[in-house]
Amino acid sequence: MLEIGWKYTNAWLVGNLFCKLLLVVRAFGLYLSSNILVCISIDRFFAVLYPLRLPVARRRSKQMLYCAWAAALACSLPQSIVFRVKRHPRVAGFEQCVSFDAFRSERQEVAYTVFCLCAMYFVPLVVITVCYVCIFCEIRRSSKELDEKCPARSGIAHVRLRRSGRRVLERARRRTLRMTVTIVAVFALCWLPYATMAMWYVTLHIH
Structure with a gap:
């Protein structure tokens, strides 16, 4: 809504206070979305590597979410210093929320x-x-350990159990691989235009 209204009016019409506040809120949403994805990935990491620590996992999940919100707020607050409303030097009455001379x-x-x-x-x-x-x-690694621990010659029930466990692990491995590729690729591609423009800006100013 902020971007739509801003593009529609072209000028900034709601004053300096909302310039700072809304730009902080916009940056906060961007930081928080990245932080939440990080929390989810860390939570899944501990859930797979340490599956029996459920009480610790619940407490850790809450702490990570608190840290994600706090880090997003801390990173977005400088926007209130960077952005301010300035009047156009040549067009009378035209104001814009900008970061010039910050x-x-x-x-x-x-x-x-x-x-x-x-x-x-x-x-x-x-x-x-x-x-x-x-x-x-x-x-x-768990799939390989299952193959090594179960001997080739064993009872029918043991063989069925081994095959069942192996199928579960193979299914989990395939799903994890798809999930890994999908999440990393989507995150990287969605942020790539912004990252490219930012790196181009940095390179331009360094040289």
Whole structure:
């Protein structure tokens, strides 16, 4: 709604306070979405590697969500300093919510851009990828252990049990692989345009 209204009016019509507040809210949503995906991946990581620690898992999940909200708020609050309403020097009565002259030097602006890009994209992408790769490796290792522990020649019931457990692990491995590729690919591709533009901006100002 913010973007639609902003594009429709072209100018900023709701004053300096809402310029700062709404830009903080917009950034907060972006940071929080990335942080929640990180929490989900970490929670699944612990659920697969340490499946018997349910009481700890519930407490850990709540703590991770609190940290996700707190980190998103902390990362988005600088938007209230960066953005402010300014009047157009040539068009009378035209005001816009901008970030012009918010930094003392280009280095500070580049550093802030790199921080935002890392916090929103690169760090979550690395954490999500590592967690799901570890989950897949753990399921694969469990499948190999099941084959090694069960002898080739055993009773019919034992063979059926081994085959049943193997099918479950194979199914879990396939699902985990699909889930890993899907989640990482969707996250990476959805954020790629923003990351590309931000990196282009950083490269342009460095050179």
